[in-house]
Amino acid sequence: MATSVRSFLRTRGLSALWLLLLLAPTALASYSIGVGRADSTGPTAEIVFSFPPQVLRKLKTQFGDMYTARNVMISSTHTHSAPGGFMLDVLFDLTTFGFVRESFDAIVNGITKSIQRAHNAVVPGRIFITHGEVLDANINRSPQAYLNNPKSERDKYEYDVDKTLTQMQFIGADDKPLGAINWFAVHPTSMNNTNHLVSSDNVGYASILFEKMMNNNAIVGKGQFVAAFASTNLGDVSPNTRGPKCEFSGQNCSDQYTCPGNKEMCFASGPGKDMFESTSIIAHKIYEESVRLWKSDNTVEVIGPVRAVHQYVNMPEQSAEFYNETTRIFEEVHGCVPAMGYSFAAGTTDGPGSFAFEQGTTTSNPFWNAVRNFLAAPTENDIRCQSPKPILLATGRMKLPYQWQPKIVSTQVAVIGNVVIAGVPGEFTTMSGRRLREAIKKVMNDVSVDETSVIVAGLCNTYSDYVTTPEEYQIQRYEGASTIYGPHTLTIYLKQYQELVQAAVQNKPVPPGPLAPELLHSNLISLVPPVLYDTPRWGRNFGDVIQQPPKVASPGDTVTAIFVAGHPRNNLMTDGTFLTVERLEDDEVWVPVATDADWETKFQWRRTSMILGSSQVTITWKIPQGVKPGEYRIRHNGYYRYVLGGVYPYYGVTNHFQMKVPALSIRQRYYG
Ligand SMILES: *[C@@H]1O[C@H](CO)[C@@H](O)[C@H](O)[C@H]1NC(C)=O
Ligand SMILES: *[C@@H]1O[C@H](CO)[C@@H](O)[C@H](O)[C@H]1NC(C)=O
Numbered sequence: 001m002a003t004s005v006r007s008f009l010r011t012r013g014l015s016a017l018w019l020l021l022l023l024a025p026t027a028l029a030s031y032s033i034g035v036g037r038a039d040s041t042g043p044t045a046e047i048v049f050s051f052p053p054q055v056l057r058k059l060k061t062q063f064g065d066m067y068t069a070r071n072v073m074i075s076s077t078h079t080h081s082a083p084g085g086f087m088l089d090v091l092f093d094l095t096t097f098g099f100v101r102e103s104f105d106a107i108v109n110g111i112t113k114s115i116q117r118a119h120n121a122v123v124p125g126r127i128f129i130t131h132g133e134v135l136d137a138n139i140n141r142s143p144q145a146y147l148n149n150p151k152s153e154r155d156k157y158e159y160d161v162d163k164t165l166t167q168m169q170f171i172g173a174d175d176k177p178l179g180a181i182n183w184f185a186v187h188p189t190s191m192n193n194t195n196h197l198v199s200s201d202n203v204g205y206a207s208i209l210f211e212k213m214m215n216n217n218a219i220v221g222k223g224q225f226v227a228a229f230a231s232t233n234l235g236d237v238s239p240n241t242r243g244p245k246c247e248f249s250g251q252n253c254s255d256q257y258t259c260p261g262n263k264e265m266c267f268a269s270g271p272g273k274d275m276f277e278s279t280s281i282i283a284h285k286i287y288e289e290s291v292r293l294w295k296s297d298n299t300v301e302v303i304g305p306v307r308a309v310h311q312y313v314n315m316p317e318q319s320a321e322f323y324n325e326t327t328r329i330f331e332e333v334h335g336c337v338p339a340m341g342y343s344f345a346a347g348t349t350d351g352p353g354s355f356a357f358e359q360g361t362t363t364s365n366p367f368w369n370a371v372r373n374f375l376a377a378p379t380e381n382d383i384r385c386q387s388p389k390p391i392l393l394a395t396g397r398m399k400l401p402y403q404w405q406p407k408i409v410s411t412q413v414a415v416i417g418n419v420v421i422a423g424v425p426g427e428f429t430t431m432s433g434r435r436l437r438e439a440i441k442k443v444m445n446d447v448s449v450d451e452t453s454v455i456v457a458g459l460c461n462t463y464s465d466y467v468t469t470p471e472e473y474q475i476q477r478y479e480g481a482s483t484i485y486g487p488h489t490l491t492i493y494l495k496q497y498q499e500l501v502q503a504a505v506q507n508k509p510v511p512p513g514p515l516a517p518e519l520l521h522s523n524l525i526s527l528v529p530p531v532l533y534d535t536p537r538w539g540r541n542f543g544d545v546i547q548q549p550p551k552v553a554s555p556g557d558t559v560t561a562i563f564v565a566g567h568p569r570n571n572l573m574t575d576g577t578f579l580t581v582e583r584l585e586d587d588e589v590w591v592p593v594a595t596d597a598d599w600e601t602k603f604q605w606r607r608t609s610m611i612l613g614s615s616q617v618t619i620t621w622k623i624p625q626g627v628k629p630g631e632y633r634i635r636h637n638g639y640y641r642y643v644l645g646g647v648y649p650y651y652g653v654t655n656h657f658q659m660k661v662p663a664l665s666i667r668q669r670y671y672g
């Protein structure tokens with residue numbers, strides 16, 4: 001690819017997967033359950049959180065006061081493979097080109113639509129819970145920080161990351177499977193930050209596999225059964241199981257995760273030969289365990305009332321009590337005004353940063369402090385409060401062009417029988433998640449003799465970065481540097497969630513807390529230029545095929561077709577697709593067998609002339625094992641923007657090609 005040409009690819013329309021539980025159990029073991037999913041993929045080209053208010057406003061127009069901040073929990077995913085520019089705070093948009101309205105709207109609309117669909121699909125049903133274990137699919141990416149937790153506490157656990165996969169199963173009263181939510185602690189960052197594909201990562205791919213199995217191979221995103229693989233305490237957990245290595249030499253990195261070579265990066269990869277294979281391997285490991293759990297009888301039925309509580313909390317104003325293991329003294333501790341430390345800029349081994357910063361930095365540098373003070377200087381109190389974090393960005397003091405990081409966060413708990421789901425507003429590390437689960441179990445054990453399952457639902461409602469334990473914070477790795485309310489962020493949350501659970505089990509209302517300032521997207525800054533016009537090149541039409549697929553193909557081959565195209569941002573094809581692979585059925589009808597949401601397809605758009613506004617798309621299909629023999633073709637759907645105004649649809653189809661499937665195809669495990 002020429003460097004002057006930005007090129008982007010798409011493999012999959014990301015689906016928002018939201019399962020919804022209505023709060024009206026009629027009999028003990030009968031809940032009202034609806035599942036829904038919708039496409040929330042934003043613009044797929046020329047693009048490198050705080051959705052709940054907008055989602056709730058949309059729901060209110062349709063459902064009145066039925067869905068509120070109290071009973072809607074929105075848990076998101078951290079990935080390098082989705083269109084960026086949708087977080088409402090400046091810092092989170094820095095790596096794209098500011099705020100991208102189309103991305104934001106696509107996500108808000110997708111979430112809202114999935115809830116509407118779940119609402120319309122409500123039936124009586126039952127809920128089951130079960131736990132399994134996935135080994136070799138995750139590692140700790142900041143083991144030095146983990147090791148600073150008290151030894152007596154670490155000794156209670158076999159691993160430095162959680163290996164448990166928790167599955168909630170939703171089954172109709174007529175025994176029809178409705179959906180499943182799986183929680184396994186791993187960052188969906190098998191695809192690294194060089195990736196420009198809009199694509200599922202490990203957990204998204206696992207959900208495609210699970211749904212294909214349950215929905216009889218229906219087109220991705222269209223079957224009735226909904227499977228989610230949701231975020232939990234994944235803060236310090238990486239899927240790149242080969243661990244960190246130096247980019248060129250392949251040697252171990254230094255203790256600060258730097259490499260000797262000139263501009264040589266230290267990053268983690270594996271277990272596959274490239275990021276596609278790694279994503280697939282991790283996805284299959286998680287998927288296989290979730291299927292095993294789904295098919296096993298070793299489940300516990302969830303029985304009892306549904307309760308939800310929610311409270312906004314102004315973090316810098318909070319205080320709590322902390323027992324210091326070293327001094328054996330209870331200290332009164334406080335939240336801090338948000339700030340990011342130096343090690344934040346070093347990035348992680350899942351995505352190294354851009355400048356010469358090192359992880360584990362606890363001293364500051366005069367040059368960067370001058371840059372920082374130009375943006376906003378931290379106060380003496382901020383510096384003391386955040387210690388030992390050296391402040392790189394005093395985000396809580398930065399107001400221009402708008403709020404950099406939130407001070408007010410959403411905290412929420414849902415109790416369903418003996419299952420507690422704690423919706424936390426950030427990425428909790430392994431030990432932070434364990435402490436939260438223990439703290440909540442303590443409250444539950446006081447009121448019930450039954451075994452309680454506590455689930456930490458990560459990245460819920462507000463995004464406020466990472467949450468480490470106070471001990472991990474001392475080491476100032478990336479996660480500690482990104483724990484924005486200071487060393488006792490977790491200490492405050494432990495107290496807060498215990499209070500919420502207490503209120504839920506006693507069925508007592510909690511005050512709503514201070515309202516977060518709402519950022520309106522009319523004020524937000526966007527540097528992404530709009531699409532002006534498209535033209536096909538001389539003598540051509542939109543949809544013309546520039547390169548045809550081969551005449552014959554077989555499983556394992558990759559077929560490629562190139563089309564004259566318009567800009568993909570002209571129409572996001574929400575709930576639709578930019579491409580289909582089609583097979584000719586006996587009755588002379590072409591039926592789709594794959595879309596842009598399939599792992600095996602890639603959609604790559606490229607501007608070929610900036611001045612003429614011409615572009616082309618390359619569509620590839622890696623043919624999976626198990627396809628039927630017959631006649632196939634590839635279709636591309638798109639829209640072009642006419643120079644004199646208006647946006648018009650077009651499509652193109654390739655010549656047919658024949659699928660030859662060897663009679664004795666060796667059944668091999670296929671990792672796409
Ligand atoms: C590299 O690191 C691994 C894991 O920490 C260790 O087992 C190995 O001995 C190291 N290799 C070298 C050459 O230092
Ligand atoms: C990302 O993965 C690709 C292989 O798929 C590799 O070539 C590249 O070096 C990786 N880059 C980073 C920064 O991890």
Ligand SMILES: *[C@@H]1O[C@H](CO)[C@@H](O)[C@H](O)[C@H]1NC(C)=O
Pocket residue numbers: 324325326327470471474487
């Ligand atoms: C416990 O107290 C010691 C001594 O004051 C201090 O150095 C250490 O940072 C404290 N630990 C935590 C986790 O705050």
